[in-house]
Amino acid sequence: MSDNSPCFPLNGFQQNFFHQSGAFFHHAPMVQKSHYRERVAPTGAGATEVPPKIIGKRKPSAYDFDESMGESKSPPSSPRMASHSTQEMEKEYSLVKRTKMSNEKEFPLSKLLATLDKPQLLSLINNLIDTHPNLQSEIASNIPRPTIQSVTNILTNLEKKYQDSFPYTKWGHSKDDYSYNRVKPALIELKGAILDYAAHFTSPDEFPINTFTFLHLATNYAHRLPGWDNSLHNELKHDAYVKLADFWKKAIINAASKLREGKIYGQTVVNEWAKNLAQHDRDSNGMFRQAIDEFTQKLGWIIGLQSGSTQHHNYFGMPV
Template sequence: MNVLLSPQLPVFPHQHENMHLTQRNLPSIHNMSSRKRKADEDGDENMSPMSSPAISSRPLIRPSKKFRSNDLIGRPLSLPRLLETLDTNQLRTVLERICERHPDIGQEVVSGAPRPTVDSAMNVLHGYQERLNAAAPYGESSAEYTYDRVKSHIIALIDALSDFTPQFLPPIETQPTKSLEFLDGATRFIHNLPDWQPQTYRHHKDNAYEDISKAWALVINEAAKRGGGFNLHSDGWDQKLARHNEQSGGRLATAMTAMSNSVGWMGSNENGGSSDQGSILNQLVSGAYGSPVRVGPW
């Protein structure tokens, strides 16, 4: 039977004493771990954001609404919104007043604005022409009454022509083609001015023809310096000017003389070497336009 019993290891005296010491120390170690865990829990509670006195006393900030009932009061429009409501005439009036009060701003506008094109200038002149036509009385009326009705509009149109024309002349305008295109359109506006029977009412149109004729001559002489007048003739400007002079009743003599001096020799060469009488320009200048040209000995 002793063989079946599990063998027991012998216990020496010093091992028995150590076992008693270990059992006595276990409660103290358990108490220390309990106190440490409790201290950690207390520390976690103290470090919690909800337990911080600074945070707990701070009021919660809620996002404010964009519009409150006490903020809905009248106020003027901002500048971009105000400019959106202005039409062209109103905006021009406001800008002119500002430039009059502040000349330095006016100078900045002049230097910063783009140059007017021929089309934009023609559109402005067309507006003056329409207002002139609208002011004319209906039906038969005396020359005095009609002149009184349209006088201010005639002066406004002629003043606009006088202001725009130098903008398209050399040396401001360096391209003769643009200058000639403007003069072509401007001369048409002068053609459309009324022809008054009393000579006293025709001075506006006569003076306009005189000024535009000088402008034509200036551009023609400048263009002739560059290409010897070849472009003037090849682009048909000599023929256009001849038609303008005919429609004006010969009141563009200054321009016709300048054109004849620039391209007259080209017209004579195209007629097979005939005399200057074969040139349309020279015929108009001499007053022989429309008369038969002599060919041969008879």
């Protein structure tokens, strides 16, 4: 190598070293790692050849996997962030739902109520009153007052109900204890309805003509209540008579008070009231005698009746 070479000249030791090293790498045999490990076959009779064991790569462990993935794992999400995200989603859903409902036209409540039958409406109103007792007075003030015709329909249905409750026999309705126990619930229901509506129609605000018309109707229902072989079972009908007689006296007092306020009743109307009362007294075996005396004292003068007179006794069919 000349002195003008761009590289520095090598000394003798360096030249000999690289020359020998090159010879070493040139003559060194290339040893290939075997995939099989030789095993010495056993000698002797009956010996079997053992196949060489295959040595493969080591299966990576979970520890290796954790180490290799340690830096690539994403940090777990914070519970607070997840909760906040859920709340935001719920808030957005609620807002969308309210907006959708506000845009939709609500189905009229009157149309829903129109699909209910009478028992369903009664159940609905009773449940509302039980849940909110303060609604009772408001509901009562908005319900139309019952009419004689509407109440007549109710009492007629209740009367049919107790008649249908009798056990069937080929001899007709029996009056024994067994039949009474079968019919008793329906009888109590009818009696209760008669007295409840009697209390309504004898209120001071009711017009006297309506009051006496209903009492005449209600007392006829009481007359048709069945009698029983056991006298104890007849107490139900007897009690109905007693209470109806009190309502008749109340109606007479209310009518007389309106006379003092300037109300005038025609003789035809008053005469009809007296005849109806006389009929009920006869059909009940004298259960309305006190009501007759009250009527004669307060309203009898309109039709020429005086208490204790022969005309009075003859008119009401009482002995002189």
